[in-house]
Each structure stands twice: as C-alpha cells, then as structure tokens.
Amino acid sequence: MPDDVLALENQVCFGLAVAARSVIALYRPVLEPLSLTHPQYLVMLALWEQEPRSVKNLSDTLALEPATLSPLLKRLEATGYVERRRSTADERALEVRLTVRGRALRAEAEQIPPRIIERLGLPIADLENLRESLQAIIAAAARTP
Template sequence: MATQTEPVDLLKLENQVCFALAVASRSVNAVYRPLLEPLGLTHPQYLVMLALWDRSPRSVKDLGAALQLEPATLSPLLKRLEAIGYVRRRRSDVDERMLEITLTDAGAALRARAETIPPRIVDRLGMPLEDLERLREALNHVIAAAQQ
C-alpha cells in the first residue's frame, strides 16, 4: 500500500487486475477439479453441460454465444462430451447447415449428481453466498466493460 507521498506503482504485479483475475480463475478451477473428476468432466466441459441443462437442444452457434466461446474451442469439447456419451451432435432437420447439440439420457441424468457441486464450492471457498454473488456481479461488469 502506498503512502500519501509515495505514488502507486501501476506496473507492480500485485496491483494488476489481470493478475488477480488469472490467479483467481486458476485457483477456483482447481477447487472444481476433484468435484468434476467423478463425473468425467473438465471445467470447460462442465460449463457446456450447464448450458445444455438450461436448454437442450441448442445449436453450436447458440451454445458458443452462451459460453462466449469460438467454434474452434467449442468443437473439441463437444466431440469429447459425445465420446463419453453425454451429448449427441446432429444436423438440424430444419437447416442442415446447423449442428444441434442434444443431451443424451446419460447427460440429462448427470444433472442430479452435479447439483451437489455448487454448495460444495461455496463451502470450500468459505465465503458467504452474498459475497460470491456480489463478486459474480462485479465480474460480469468487468466482462461487459472489456467487451465494449
């Protein structure tokens, strides 16, 4: 912390928002890892499943928009989820140019097991739910500002 006479060093590592976000992201993903392993999911795959549990089927384009992922990043995730039997990829009956992603029965059933994850994350982080909600809102503001 700088005193009144000492200017803030804007290039000091611990003063960088990007550094705090990067370390927080890696740290939180590490908290998720042991909870997701029994489900056979990585954190990015878990995010895909969350979007599909919200609504299925979805087009790859819609899924990419919801997850803010490019098709080149999303495609390998979907292929892996299909290989483990959680999703099905198929051409739309309405527009064959559109690839639809649908949950399989196994993928839909996985939701019940995943419902235990959020409370365990809250418990592991040891932060009140209200603080985590405020943090999420603040991060959403950062994301919106960065995308303008």
C-alpha cells in the first residue's frame, strides 16, 4: 500500500479521469472537420460496425443512458449522418440507420486512429496493453454491486 492512500496521485479514478480528458482533447481537432464530437464519433463507430441498431442497443453498446444518447442522435440526424425511424418489427423500438452520407464518412474516419496514435507518440503495443487493462477495469466495475 502507498504511504498515503488518499494522495491524489495514488487514485486510479484520478488517473483515469485525467487520461480520458487528455485523450478526448486530442480527438477534438481531428473530428471537428467531420462535424463530429467525440461522443458522436463513438455512435458512428457503433453504427459502422452494425446497423440498424435500436436506441436501446446503442445505449447498451456505448454504456450511455438513453437520455444522454437521444440528443447525440438528434444532432447526428441534423448533420445528415443518421436517420431514426420506428422499427417495422416492433413499433415501440426506434431504429437508427446510417444515411448515404453517414456511410461515406467512414472512409474519412479511417484516418482518425492513425492520427491519434501519431499524436500520442506511444508504441502500439503499449496502447493495446492499455486497452486490455481498461477493458478489465470496465468488466470488474460492472461486476461490482
């Protein structure tokens, strides 16, 4: 155990919070020309993997509350990247689909990861190890009541 368990630099939550803000800040100038914020980029990534998706599915996938996701989807729809419509299979479910413009954006977005990796200046192996550690932390936190 560290000498001072309450020292700021000893807190996992502090390291995660500062790292998250710092990395997201690197994305801002890269995403801006695409008219995307970082949360909107995450929605687009999920839709490029699979579409259509229900709002519930997107909410679960992105670990976002539907009330947080809804304004993101409205802005993406206003930008012309997605469309929302009622599911034909279940009228209660709202589906989100990419538009032609949203699908075309994927080709431009393929340049984002290499640009972020370059800006970070860290070896790929370190970033892969970090991603695995973060996934373990997320899983452990989800198991905790």
